[in-house]
Amino acid sequence: MMNKADVAIVGGGIIGLFTAFWLAQRGERVVVLEKNYPGSGSTFRCGTGIRQQFGDDANIQMMVRSVEIWKDFCKYMEYPGPASECFTFAQTGYLFLLYSESEISEFSKNVSLQHKYGVPSSIISPEEAREIVPTLDISEVMAAAWNPTDGKASPFLAIRALVDRVRDMGGEIYVNTPVTELLIEKNTVTGVKTSRGEIKADMVLNATNAWANALNEQIGVRFPIEPYKHQAIVTEPFKAGEIKPMVISFKHGGAYLTQKANGGVIGGIALKYGPTWDISPTYEFLREVSRNFTRIIPALKYISIIRQWGGYYAETPDHNAILGKVKEVDGYYIAAGFSGHGFMLAPAVAEAMADLMTKGSTTLPLDFYDPYRFQRGELREQAIQMG
Amino acid sequence: MSDNPKEHIIICRCNGVTLKDIEDLIDEGITNIEEIKRQTHIGMGPCQGRTCIPMVASIIARKTGQRIEDIKIPATRIPVRPVSMGILVGDNDE
Numbered sequence: 001m002m003n004k005a006d007v008a009i010v011g012g013g014i015i016g017l018f019t020a021f022w023l024a025q026r027g028e029r030v031v032v033l034e035k036n037y038p039g040s041g042s043t044f045r046c047g048t049g050i051r052q053q054f055g056d057d058a059n060i061q062m063m064v065r066s067v068e069i070w071k072d073f074c075k076y077m078e079y080p081g082p083a084s085e086c087f088t089f090a091q092t093g094y095l096f097l098l099y100s101e102s103e104i105s106e107f108s109k110n111v112s113l114q115h116k117y118g119v120p121s122s123i124i125s126p127e128e129a130r131e132i133v134p135t136l137d138i139s140e141v142m143a144a145a146w147n148p149t150d151g152k153a154s155p156f157l158a159i160r161a162l163v164d165r166v167r168d169m170g171g172e173i174y175v176n177t178p179v180t181e182l183l184i185e186k187n188t189v190t191g192v193k194t195s196r197g198e199i200k201a202d203m204v205l206n207a208t209n210a211w212a213n214a215l216n217e218q219i220g221v222r223f224p225i226e227p228y229k230h231q232a233i234v235t236e237p238f239k240a241g242e243i244k245p246m247v248i249s250f251k252h253g254g255a256y257l258t259q260k261a262n263g264g265v266i267g268g269i270a271l272k273y274g275p276t277w278d279i280s281p282t283y284e285f286l287r288e289v290s291r292n293f294t295r296i297i298p299a300l301k302y303i304s305i306i307r308q309w310g311g312y313y314a315e316t317p318d319h320n321a322i323l324g325k326v327k328e329v330d331g332y333y334i335a336a337g338f339s340g341h342g343f344m345l346a347p348a349v350a351e352a353m354a355d356l357m358t359k360g361s362t363t364l365p366l367d368f369y370d371p372y373r374f375q376r377g378e379l380r381e382q383a384i385q386m387g
Numbered sequence: 388m389s390d391n392p393k394e395h396i397i398i399c400r401c402n403g404v405t406l407k408d409i410e411d412l413i414d415e416g417i418t419n420i421e422e423i424k425r426q427t428h429i430g431m432g433p434c435q436g437r438t439c440i441p442m443v444a445s446i447i448a449r450k451t452g453q454r455i456e457d458i459k460i461p462a463t464r465i466p467v468r469p470v471s472m473g474i475l476v477g478d479n480d481e
Contacts, residue, residue, distance in 0.1 A: 037422045044425050156425055236433050236469055262402075281464045290475035301473030306433050308464055 008201035016207035018350035035178035045311025058368035069347035093245035121147035210314035212336035228274035237263030279310030401432020
C-alpha cells in the first residue's frame, strides 16, 4: 500500500475520483480511499441528469464549465477505442413544463440569466414542447423552458473510466478501505488512518457527501449536511428516442423523467423522507411516481416499472454544496453536501477544488459554496433542486 | 464469431451478459455481486435477477473458492414483478 501521497481523497464517488483525475493531471501523487466500491455511495444511485438551467449565477457558471468537460470526457480519459464505446454524454436537453403565469415569469428570469453565460435556453410554446416529446399531454401546459445543450450520462461508465484513468496516471484507489481518522500534528493534517494502515499526505479532501460529518467530528466541526432518502424508478425498455430530453414538472410532484439509451424510462419525483439513513423503497413513492408520470405522459400507463431504488440527497439548508478549505485544520478540504447535484457538477467542482488545493485560488465561483456561510447566517438563494 | 464458448453462454438474458463478461470482471478482482451488477447490468432487466443472480453467485463461488451461501445477494426491491403504471394508479379498465 502507498504510504505517502501528496493528496489523500476520502470517498471514491464521482467527486473524489474526478478531483483525483485533475490532481494527477497536475502531477500530484493522489490516493483515493473508498470504504465500499467506487460509486457505491450516491453516484450509482443518481438520476443521471446534467443541466445548466439553474436560477443563480454560480450554479449556471459551474454547470457551463461542467458541460464543456462532459462533452470532452472521452478525450480527457484518453479512451483508446472508438468514442461511441467510451461514454455517451447525450445532449438531449432539459424541458421544464410550465403550468402558471408565475412559473413562466420565474423561468423567463432564469433564461435571461442563463443567456449571460451563453446557455442557449429559451421559453417555448406547448406545441413546440410537443414537437420535442410527441407523447406529452399539453392540455394544461402554458409554456416550457427548453435548453438543448443539457443532457444525461451514465454514472456507471463515468466512474469506470475515471478509475482506469486515475490508475493509469499513477494514482492509487483503494476499495473496501474506510478512513477511520484524520492524522493531525500541530493543527495541520498529516494524513489519514485507514482500515489497512496509515497514509501520510500533505492534503486531505473529504469527498464523502452524506457521510462528511463522520470525519469532521474528530476536529469538532459540523457542517449542516443531512441525509434525505430520495427514490427513482426505471421501466421496461420500449422504442428508444420517444422521450429524448429530461422532462420536468414541478406541478406533478416535482417529477423528472427521461428515456435511457436502452429504451427504459428513468426518473423520480421530489417526495423525500428524512433526515434518515434508511434508503429502502416505499410503496407510497411507487404509487405517486406512477400517478404523476401518467399525467405528464398518459401513454406511460401501459409501461411497466421494473425497478425502484433509494439513495441519499446529502442536503444543506440552501441545497448548495459545501466546498472549500476547512479552516480549523491546515491542509484539510471538503467537497460535500451536493443536495442531489453532485454527478452533474462533478467535472467543474473537481477542477475548482484541484485549483484551490494546488494554486490556492480558482476562476470558478467557489466562494458561493463557502463552508462557513451558514455560520454567518448567509443562506444562498435555494438552488433549483431537480433531476 | 469468437471461438471462446464462454462468449456464447448467456448468463443474463435481459441485458445479454455472457459468462465471459462475468469471469473477466472476477479476474480483474471485482468479486462483489453488487459491483458486478452495476458494471454489467445483470439483475437490472425485466426479470430483476431472478434468472441470472443465482448463476452469477455460483460463478463467483466457483472462481473465488467461497461457499455459495457466503455470497451476498443484492437487495430485492419492490416491485417484485414488473407492474404497469396504469395498474399502480388504479386505471384498470383495459
